[in-house]
Amino acid sequence: MREYLQSLPKAELHLHLEGSIDAGTLAAINPALDPAEIEARYHYNTFLEFLQNFGWVARNLQTPEHYAIATRHLLRKLAAQNVRYVELTLAVGVLLWKKQDVAAVHQAVREAAAASDVEVWWIWDAVRQWGVEAAGAVAELAVKHRDDGVVAFGLGGDETSGPAREFADVFTTARRGGLHLVCHAGEWMGPDSVWQALEVGAERIGHGVRSIEDPALVRHLADQRIPLEACPVSNVRTGSIISIEEHPLRRLFDAGVPITLNTDDPPMFGTDLLNEYETAARVFGFSEQELAQVAANGFAFAFMRS
Numbered sequence: 001m002r003e004y005l006q007s008l009p010k011a012e013l014h015l016h017l018e019g020s021i022d023a024g025t026l027a028a029i030n031p032a033l034d035p036a037e038i039e040a041r042y043h044y045n046t047f048l049e050f051l052q053n054f055g056w057v058a059r060n061l062q063t064p065e066h067y068a069i070a071t072r073h074l075l076r077k078l079a080a081q082n083v084r085y086v087e088l089t090l091a092v093g094v095l096l097w098k099k100q101d102v103a104a105v106h107q108a109v110r111e112a113a114a115a116s117d118v119e120v121w122w123i124w125d126a127v128r129q130w131g132v133e134a135a136g137a138v139a140e141l142a143v144k145h146r147d148d149g150v151v152a153f154g155l156g157g158d159e160t161s162g163p164a165r166e167f168a169d170v171f172t173t174a175r176r177g178g179l180h181l182v183c184h185a186g187e188w189m190g191p192d193s194v195w196q197a198l199e200v201g202a203e204r205i206g207h208g209v210r211s212i213e214d215p216a217l218v219r220h221l222a223d224q225r226i227p228l229e230a231c232p233v234s235n236v237r238t239g240s241i242i243s244i245e246e247h248p249l250r251r252l253f254d255a256g257v258p259i260t261l262n263t264d265d266p267p268m269f270g271t272d273l274l275n276e277y278e279t280a281a282r283v284f285g286f287s288e289q290e291l292a293q294v295a296a297n298g299f300a301f302a303f304m305r306s
């Protein structure tokens with residue numbers, strides 16, 4: 001199976017650059033860091049602790065070159081798994097908060113990506129818990145970089161701190177500016193959060209696992225061909241799903257919801273894309289043919305392929 005999965009051309013649609021940084025990459029970025037401190041940051045008990053650790057890693061990215069190093073390391077790992085296409089999420093909300101030069105960082109990561117065989121596009125995302133105004137600044141800036149490899153605006157962070165509807169104007173700004181829209185929803189909050197993400201125009205749902213609680217929503221996703229960016233290992237590691245066996249991946253797939261498989265923040269969750277596919281086979285009995293369908297979905301629902 002592993003050989004087969006390795007050979008499948010794959011796409012990643014839900015992958016945070018800052019969450020892709022493993023301990024070795026972080027040590028390369030900042031050699032002054034204490035290895036014990038780095039190690040400790042890859043362990044956490046709650047989602048909020050995870051978000052704090054994510055923030056800590058992001059704060060260590062202080063120059064455009066630091067982001068470029070992270071990009072180069074990540075793309076090498078993706079290429080080794082036969083990932084051919086990726087829409088990488090850059091936490092522009094965090095960059096603005098750190099008062100960094102977003103254009104300079106973006107140029108550095110684009111140059112790093114250009115040297116890779118993997119096709120790379122960018123999703124700029126805002127941090128939900130920092131509110132509408134900060135998210136609006138991300139959307140406006142993203143629109144300005146639309147011809148510069150930025151294909152979508154996204155909303156991430158702590159889903160419990162604000163429903164998508166509050167950000168409706170921000171999503172509208174991004175859409176009118178020619179960007180695609182994605183939104184984390186149905187990870188920590190129930191089906192209503194997913195309905196709201198759809199209402200504000202999200203074309204793909206980040207996670208969306210709790211859609212399973214609402215049969216009408218499941219039907220809607222299936223009928224309208226709205227894909228979920230499923231990241232099963234992430235859901236278990238953050239505690240949004242109690243155990244992998246409880247994950248609704250199979251039920252959603254069988255109900256006809258378009259499923260894509262992704263990693264979210266691979267080293268923080270001890271996963272990679274091959275592991276996500278293997279987990280789908282091992283735990284949920286996905287056949288090679290079904291996994292080929294999931295892999296094909298990754299390209300079918302990619303913004304620059306469809």
Ligand SMILES: [Zn+2]
Pocket residue numbers: 014016156184206264
């Ligand atoms: Zn995510």
